[in-house]
Amino acid sequence: MHKKVIQILSEVKNNDDLLSSLSASSDIVNDVGLDSLQMINFILKLEDEFCIEIDFEAFDYSHLDSIDKLCCFIDKCA
Numbered sequence: 859m860h861k862k863v864i865q866i867l868s869e870v871k872n873n874d875d876l877l878s879s880l881s882a883s884s885d886i887v888n889d890v891g892l893d894s895l896q897m898i899n900f901i902l903k904l905e906d907e908f909c910i911e912i913d914f915e916a917f918d919y920s921h922l923d924s925i926d927k928l929c930c931f932i933d934k935c936a
Contacts, residue, residue: 859929862907867892870900882929886922910935 860882867890868876880889892900905912912935921931 859908859932860925863904863925863928863932866900866903866907870896870903880925882926883924885924886928887919904932908932908936 864877864880864884867880867886868874870892871890876890884890886892901912904910910932917931921928
């Protein structure tokens with residue numbers, strides 16, 4: 859799942875370098891730097907890829923502290 863999340867981040871940022879520079883511990887907000895539109899696009903792509911619906915009332919920015927934390931959150935949504 860980590861690789862797929864990194865691939866989606868790379869697509870949203872249109873930056874292939876992220877494929878090799880990001881890891882499970884990478885901070886999505888600080889290491890990737892998504893703007894608000896990219897964040898929305900990222901969340902929508904996560905929902906499509908993992909067939910989940912993210913409840914924004916349950917979603918906290920702490921889920922973006924690392925790719926690993928986000929993957930744990932996605933697992934709980936599935």
